[in-house]
Amino acid sequence: MLIAIYSRKSRWSARGESVENQVRMCMEYISANIPGSAEAKIFVYEDEGFSGKNTKRPRFQQMMEDMRKNHFQYLVCYRLDRLGRNIADLALLIDKLNRENTEFISIRERFDTTTPMGKAMLYFSGVLAQMEREQIAERVRDNMAMLARDGRWLGGNTPLGFTVREEKKVLEDGKIKKSCCLQIEEREAEVVKQIFAAYLESHSLTAVAGELLEKGLYTRRGKAYTAQGLRDILTNPVYCTADETAWEYFDGLGCRLCMEKEEAGPDRGLIGYGKTTSADYKNESCQPKQWIIAPGKHEGIISGKDFVKVQKILEGNKKTDPGSVKVRNRISLLAGLLYCSCGHKMRPKYYRPLRDALEKERKFSYRCPYRDATRQMLCQNPPVPGNVLDEQVCRLLLEQTKKRFQTETLLDCALKRIERRKKVPVSETAFFRLQISRNREKIRNLLSALEHSRGEKAFIRQVEEEIGKLEAECEKAEKEIRKREKDRTGNREIRRKEIWNLGETLLSFERLFASMTVEEKREYLAVRAERLEWNGSFLEIWLR
Template sequence: MVIFIYSRKSKWTGRGESVENQLAMCRDYIQYNIEGAGEAEIVTYEDEGYSGKNTNRPQFQKMMQEIKKGRCNYLVCYKLDRLGRNIADLANLVETLNKLNVSFISIKEKFDTSTPIGKAMLYFAGVLAQMEREQIAERVRDNMVMLARKGRWLGGNTPLGFAAEAEEKVSVNGKSRKSFRLAVDEQEMQTVRFIFREYLKNQSLMGIVKYFLSHGIQTKRGNEYTTTAIRDILTNPVYCTADKEAYEYFWNLGCQVCMEKEEADGKYGLIAYAKTSSTQYKNKNNSPEKWIVAKGKHPGIISGQDFSKIQNLLAKNSSKGEGWHKPQNPVALLSGILYCSCGHLMRPKYYSSKQVTESGERKFSYLCPYKGMTHGEKCSVLNVQGNTLDELVCREVLRYTEENSDIHRMLKEVMERMDDTKEETVTAADLMEQEIQKRKKEVQNLISVLAKSGGEEAFIQQIEKEIRKLNEECAFLEKERTKSGEEGKNIQGDRQQMEVLLEQLSSFRSLFDTLTVPEKREYLRMILDKVVWDGKEAHIFIYGSH
């Protein structure tokens, strides 16, 4: 008999129904209430930090896979809502368990689905669980609305142009905490004003990116600006003034606007909550109907009329797409691995359709987009004829496949040195293990002597001192042994990488003439780490050889 125990908690709090407590109570229940449990195999599945709103939980999914394979007789959990709060999910679960003759037991609600009354109770409890979930979601939203009406900044990375500023303390559950509001950082705000002004004037995200690149203007975190970063700024309501036009725009968008129209007097900016929903470590954009928009305590920098105009322009321009800068060339072999010496990926660009190679391929060149965006001020590396560079790189890789090539000999020599090093390292680890065991045995002997001693204090102190010394030596030796073991693992991993590389080189040579362009590209990406073009020469970097 196999019994599965499932436990879940949305977040760790250190008290209450912890995953460990749930498992312990389930084990106790199984021992005293399920016949033959003493001989049963008990398997536990734990999801710590996952909500019960759906079944997208790793251990739950793993458990269900095992159940569907017929490897379970009982499924036990502490409480029904540990499995989930969605009635549809629970109904599907019960149906699956019934089809597979798996009995489900919830020790808190005390029912068993193998009986009709237990099945009915399960559905009823599921309805209550879903009601509780919906009530929790409603309370959270009500709290957010309350906070929104106060215009507070709830934390996190502040938008460009703002800093978080503490104001009066607020009482939360009897505890005194600081509240924060957004304060303008005038130096950063100049960049924001430029972005809004330029987009209204030229309607080009890429134009702003090019200007920033050519003038060395970077993001708040010191990165280069992208069109996505510019768009995020242009669509953030925090920069919009809370005026009548803004009120109308967000109201018509379907947002929950937490202010009366009369309050939209243009004195402050807006603040928006729930624009994204937090999934597992990622943010997913919510629909406007879920946004909570309110008047903040900071000034807006763009009128509601201009803000809404920009949103319409962005929506209109996005339909055209901005995929021109993505490599669409079906001929280029080095797309994705060819870098300019300035550090940016180079992209292929076709010549006119009339220009073709002797084999009939359309001619193209590789160019650095950073050079184009900065008008040659930040990068002046010359373009390179793509068909020629692809052919030269392939020819060089084919030369590497020959057994008398420098790279082939080098890989063989490195593998031999790895074998020698591995043997020496393992021997050293074995010697250290012997020394560790020797000291541990001495410690045990000393403990025996200590137990038999007559209680003379000076003697006991001397023995304890010797034991501490031996334990310290053991700890040091164990660290060294671990280090040697890791070096051995790394060496083994590197050696396997070398072996794979030699196999890839060999197969590339034998198959090269029969491969299609996409297949050649994939082979090159397996063999080459990258290729760097400096304007005169191409530098080839092979995996594991540099």
């Protein structure tokens, strides 16, 4: 007998429902309630510090893998919500247990999953577990909003221009309560002011990055500022003063503001919470309606008026940017595969329309964004004509495809297999032939009986009618056989033509490639090539 025990807890604890205590109680239950458990082999799976919101837990996944290899008679856990707090995941798990004939035991709820009522109670408990998880998440958000009202810094990477200061407060019972808040770091704050001022003047992230590089200003890690890094700084509310202009802007976005308009003033800065989410282990941006904007205990660096101006410019550039996104979706084939030798991905960019106004296909080049951002100070590799490079790479990979796949040999083998195929009748044809044979035998028997008859007219007429029916059935069966033979011959010819057409297509793969859409060509190139690298003079290709 094989028994699996699963235990889970979101946070480590040696008390209460710790994973060790869960396992101990499951062991005691197995010994007392499962017959033959003394000889059973028990597998224990523990996930410490993992949430039940999904099934992405290492030991849980290992248990499911072992369940496929070994047949567990029982799956035992302390409570249903230890398996998960998502009703969809629980439903899939129960279905899996049913298919494997594994009995599920929750030692606290005491479910019997072999009965309809037990399954119903199990699903109902799953709904309650999911509701509890969502309520916990809601309480966390509400608690974050309450903490935000105090202007605390709740952790994370300290933004440029600030340091973290710890505050201590003695409570009535004598306990010391600690909290953190931001404090301006003057030298970095001057850099932040320069970034905002430069962007308000140039309206270009690349231009600002180049200007900072010329001035010798780098990030805390000693790297050159990138366009994305500058965008993160320019959109961070922490630099904005909590004045009326800022309040009206964030209120218009639908953010959750932790202050009234009357409380707004330029003496404090803002702090933004909940701008990103890590759901399913993906760091994704949230909608503004999910943001929490609160006044902090620090001073703002940028006025609300200038901050709002910057946001509007960024939003406008996002809508009118003629850069690489459009060309990637329409023309370029190597975007995502082509790298500069400095390590950055090269991006396609159109030439100016006047340069090729008479051309059928608009020209573009692949450029290194790091070269443009650093104004050729840290990367000097020149752009490469995109149309020419795409054509040459495609021609080279097509030649490699011809060499790799011996199309002529494969085609010849397929045709020979058709020629060697035996003419084995299908079951219906065999049935008709058997019917004809039996009818012929019946006719012979009737003729033999007729010869030995005494010449009675009634008997002769009856035999002749029966022979006529049998002859008609034979003729009908022969027609069906001829029809099926003709269809089979026609199908064989059709298959032969299809293979010839396929062969011609494969032998002229260049024509097939030319007929592909841009997306299909990109997929083909991604399958054949792993990486392409341009060093300014030569292109190096790594094939898969």
